[in-house]
Amino acid sequence: MNNSQTPLAGRVPAQTDELLVVENLGKSYGDHQVLGDISVTVRSGEFMCIVGPSGAGKTTLLQCLSGLINPTSGTVSLRGKVVTEPPAEMAIVFQDYSRSLMPWLSVLDNVMLPLRSATKDKAERKKKAMEALIEVGLKDHVEKYPWQLSGGMQQRVAIARALAYAPAIVLMDEPFASVDAQTRGDLEDLTLKLKNHLGITIVLVTHDIDEAVYLADRVLVLGNKPTQVVDLIETHLGTERDQISTKATREFAQLRTRVYQEIRHGDIPSSAGSVAAPAAS
Amino acid sequence: MNNSQTPLAGRVPAQTDELLVVENLGKSYGDHQVLGDISVTVRSGEFMCIVGPSGAGKTTLLQCLSGLINPTSGTVSLRGKVVTEPPAEMAIVFQDYSRSLMPWLSVLDNVMLPLRSATKDKAERKKKAMEALIEVGLKDHVEKYPWQLSGGMQQRVAIARALAYAPAIVLMDEPFASVDAQTRGDLEDLTLKLKNHLGITIVLVTHDIDEAVYLADRVLVLGNKPTQVVDLIETHLGTERDQISTKATREFAQLRTRVYQEIRHGDIPSSAGSVAAPAAS
Amino acid sequence: ASAAPAAPAAADQAKDLKVGATPTLSGLGLRVAISEGNFSSDGLNVTPVVNKSANDAVPQLLSGELQIAQMDTITFMQARSQGLPVRIIAVNGEQSTNGEDGAMSAAGVVAKADSAISSPTDLVGKKVGVPAIKTQTWMNIRAFVDAAGGDSSKIEFVEVPSAQTIDLVVQGTVDASTPAEPLMSSSIAAGKVKLIHNTDAPGNKGVPSSVYVATEEFIAKNPDTVTNFADSVYAAAKVVNGNRELAAKVAQSELKYTPEQLKNAFFQTFGVAATTPAQIDQISNLAVKYGILTDKPKAEDLLADSK
């Protein structure tokens, strides 16, 4: 692996778990600087959630991570190699899910399309796609076209497409925004299972602080203008989580309050660093 | 007002607060029956939230309410008059907000456009539009084009457009799905204010049960296949609500548990009717 | 000319004439008559209108857009045979030769300079380009090939755009083709092609190859004008026939040919007097023989002054 980026060139890289390294990332659209100076490292096999105000640049950050857009300054590297285009092992679920589906292909074909290059056998492709669609609860709708589905169903098609691709890293941009609470819980647990059992690294943008804390190994809080890293919080909630019991723990309540306050004030609250913020509700 | 629909023709209609009356509404797409047989009445000035599983037909129901699509059976009437076209006094926030904005108009123009027929004075139109945009926190982005905005910002443009229109009834389809927790709370309180101070009737579809209970005077729970009314719950949480204190009440916890279970089982739980279901978390 | 019944007074007759004519050397007669002032001395004001073919001229005659038009005799006969109410009011060009070997005429069959084709009978079985099938040129080729003892039905005729005739022969796409003057003479002079035979029908020297026609209605209403017109063109023809200098001058000024192109050009003879039913019959016999016309028309029906 190309290692020329690390300052200590010549040193054989330790079998580090640093997967995606973001260094001093900045991004402007014209004169308008969106991302300030972001440095963060995504570890191999971890679940990182990104939260931050609407318009903070979460989507922009995700697109930089994937190499879809070029940062104005700084670099993103995957396993030591600078990312300039989407790496093969990465899948993305776009925030604008309805536009990311092809209206001229059925749900099944939409999910099967990315598999064409890796899986030559059509039956095999279909099997993988069907499995993913069943996981997201769309078994009965595979023959429909995207525009015949409800918003939540479309969003699940986009998720299924990413799952079927069997990537090593998944970037998800508010993937559960349009699904109901029940389905959302199921899908959350599904992504946790992917991480725990298949070792997939997941970076997920969400607005739901409960969701972020529940899912994440670490929560990245963005804020300020231009956007910077406000905090990066280890959750320490363990590997096995449960919608009812995990959310009922004291740690959980403290974490969510902390994240909430950080987003609200766009800054690290006075009591930051500790997890001693009082729980609301 | 045309009253010929009421069975007791000839009777002068009492100053009833029945605004939108849905009678035995059914809707099929081809052979696929989506809405079974729905009857419900939206009262004048009330805040009704609709919840239900993804794909249940909430969007479809909203589209029938607005007269955008014709039901397969049954009728929708507004003040006793059958709805066949979107009524002048109604505004809608579409679930697929990003497609509902015109890419060729700036944010401000997008919001100003619906005002053209009612408000002849351009400065006046601009004032109204700016007020609405400020309310949703987009003051600094009015000159941008929708495709230069983040998802959450686009969604807020769609909301601002509906608000600026100053309708008597607003139908909102998951209007806060893509905004962050902080903004979401602010927007929730904004809609409550609209209802309380301006007497606007609001029908809002959401997946967030907390949100539904927090906002609604009544929560309409949809479920089953084809979709039917599972429950219609009066919240009795009073007019003045607060993000922290209202959500901390016992009634609130009970209500959300009830709704949650009803959605989960797609049916009225055994303890239905009462509010005695045990509170989770 | 015999006057139609109740002929209108000369003063009421049309004096301003729009006359359709081809923009080729066969349309030279009209231009000469204009530039030599023959029309104005007869009290006519003639404006030439370019007409590339009779198909464009006939509708305009019918609609009154044109009063008189020049067209080849066979095309006129075809129009007449379909019941169009038009008649010959004057002769324009005449066939200049009897189709003698080696004689130049208004057009000719040429082959590549080094081609094995050297006589009309050699054309049998070959591919010959003509401007259009079942027209005068085509008919005449068949006539002289048959007269020379060949079987003209075995010639493969193809239609080629007139501007491309030489290209196609040089290219070898066709074995022979039929350029008109002055393209024929300049191409022969350039050594590209050789003349096989001109496109005149044997024994038809002096027979009108193109004529001026007008509608019966126009002829009836304007008998004197028609007569004056004919007299003017005949007068002009007398001047220009054999006068190469005049012909070349008018061809350059009115038809935009260059002096080089006209250096070797053959200028056809223009008619100096009204045609006779016998001459008309000579053509119609051929036309019937080669299936251009199904029935032989009565010559009197075609001529204005026999009405």
Next chain:
Amino acid sequence: MSEMTPKSNTAVLAGARTKARKGGSAVAGRRRVGIGPKLIAIAGVLLLWQLLSVSPLVDSDSLPAPVTVFAALLGLWGTGAYWAALGTTLQVWAIGLALCAVIGVPAGLLIGVSMRATQSTRWVIDFFRTIPTIALLPLVLLLFGATSRMEITMIVLAAIWPLLIQSMYAAKQVEPLLKWVFRVFRISTMDRLRFLWAPSVTLLVSTGMRLAATMALLMTIAAEYIGGAPGLGLELSHMEQAFKRPEVFAYAITAGMIGLLINAALVLFQRRVLWWHPIIRGERSE
């Protein structure tokens, strides 16, 4: 209402201009090709042509060399006939095209919008548009003579189809959700035309316009060429009759250059008006 029409129009256009400049990675990000590559492409073709015309493959009289043709063109530029013909042709072309647009676009949109109208006109359109205008020339000549009215009729008969058909398809491409938005907010018909239909159909219609403009030009020249109305086509025909091949090519090149200019103007217009469209925004595709 009338007071704002021009205003918001300028607003839209002004927006176009500012966006086109400061639109960040979006518009400015699309690198446009300078004049250089275009010249290289043109020079390449001219060179090929020159080589071909002097090669033994073709007779130099059949295919005159570009130098000869351009010399002829320069010669023509010195004549009044050339410019008069050019003027007449352009005038007739403009009238014909304007008529096509005025009839074709609204008719196409109306037919496209309504399923019933589409069905009703299907046979008629399919039938008539296959009938070649050339075949109708005698009839049109009979009705109008070799006049500009004849030419305009021929132009409309030939060039209306691209506009009509492209407009029909354009009408079917309008985003359905946006149509709903306009219904919900009860936006007036005029505004609906201006703010929904006009932007939505511009791409297809303006491409139809490019096709129609060229067809109208070709038809103008063809009508002049065959029917003998004054203009470039007639001059070209004269030159052809006189066997002046270089001049024939010079006139053909004139037509080609007019077409080039017209289309360049239309493309510029497209870019101006469609600055918001992904086609122009040209976001990173690879």
Next chain:
Amino acid sequence: MKRLTSLAWEIWLPLVLIILWLVLSAGSKSFYFPPLAKILETVNQLWFFDGIVENMLPSLLRILTGFGLALLVGVIGGVLLGLLPRFEEAIRPLLEFLRSTPGVALLPIAIIFLGIGDGMKVFMIALASMWPILLNTIDGVRSVEPVLLRMASSYRIPLKDKVRFIYIPNAAPQIFAGARVALAIAAVVMVVTEMVGSPGGIGYFILDSQRTFKVLNMWSGIVMLGVLGYLLNFGFRLVEARVLDWHNKKNA
């Protein structure tokens, strides 16, 4: 039932027009505008079925090959030029120039290289009718939704799949619009080029009838050409209805 109503909607206007034409032309004395009844009589005599075999089939073959070629070149070229905007911009002047060059200048060149046989005719048909397809394909390829392209590159969908599953389907409505325009042009060019070379074909028939003032024959040819056009379009529509099914339903 649904089929019947849709058929009724399709044929009412043609019927009305035919009846109008029949009635209005019934007593016509005009040489160039004969009564429709007579035209139809001629159609019946001349075209069923000798004329169809002799004149219609060769033309049909020419137009189909030429149009097929135009479709092929237009779509492939359009995709290429759509994907290579810089290249397209560089050669655009040439294309626009070529597109606007009158046939009277192109025909001689085509004749020089291809002779006067079917090769030349098919080439001319293809060349002239390619432009609408080409321009529309370029537009269609370029207007792909940006989010879709990001999706495609994030899943590393190879170019050939992108072309097949994204660019071409997205351009399909436009390609069809272009192809329809192209079909009309193809018919015109077919007629014109049939005037060159060996006689035969419906275009030749029409122009030859015109040349010999057989107006009834000419009209019968025009009617048959219209019918041919209708049939071609009909076949075309069947394909379109299948390919654009999603589009029509979605935007209905």
